[in-house]
Amino acid sequence: MKDTDIKRLLYAHLVCIFSIILSIFIPSFFLENFSILETHLTWLCICSVFVTAVNLILYLVGKPNTSSKRSSLSYKVTRLLKCYIYFLMSCFSFHVIFVLYGAPLTELVLETFSLAVLLSTFTTVPCLCLLGPNFKAWLRVFSRNGATSIWENSLQITTISSIVGTWLGAFPIPLDWGRPWQEWPISCTLGATFGYVAGLVISPLWIYWNRKELTYKNN
DSSP states (O other): OOHHHHHHHHHHHHHHHHHHHHHHHGGGGTSTTOOTTTTHHHHHHHHHHHHHHHHHHHHHHHOOOOOTTTTSHHHHHHHHHHHHHHHHHHHHHHHHHHHHTTOOSSSSHHHHHHHHHHHHHHHHHHHHHHHOSOHHHHHHHTSTTOOOSHHHHHHHHHHHHHHHHHHHHTTTTTSTTOOGGGSTTHHHHHHHHHHHHHHHHHHHHHHHHTTTTOOOOOO
């Protein structure tokens, strides 16, 4: 494992963190009374768009050379449609999971689905960019010792930390504190965001610390 690969991973993660910072500050110049709490749904949409855009740009910049078959228009269109279907399936799946864990079934549906979109942006979009719409590859990466590169190790950490952050964010909601950020789903979205950022910071450090022990099998 080369230190240059770890540096590339670190730089990519810093760009992703910067995209979240931009989603907080840039809209305030164009939208009146914009804030994470008061215009939460608007921020959710903007943050999802910013993070998705950055992931796509990083993929387009760093993608490997493809064969002539994979560079054909029909292949690209088919792959794009599959990615879109995977993303929608992820959003609806997270929405159902949130409802099963206590989110309102008929009330605040838009808020719940927006949280599902945000969490899918933090988890599914990077998977689609790195692994493509290949469910077998997803199962391999998230199985024990299934990662074949530092990028896949990073994907494991950021995905798990985003989900755990969302779960931890739900704990303050039933507490009788009367805080504005306790309204559904603000604390969960903040937890997901902090978890995603924590994963982006932790994964390069963890990989660098364990670089001598990490060995990867060929795909």
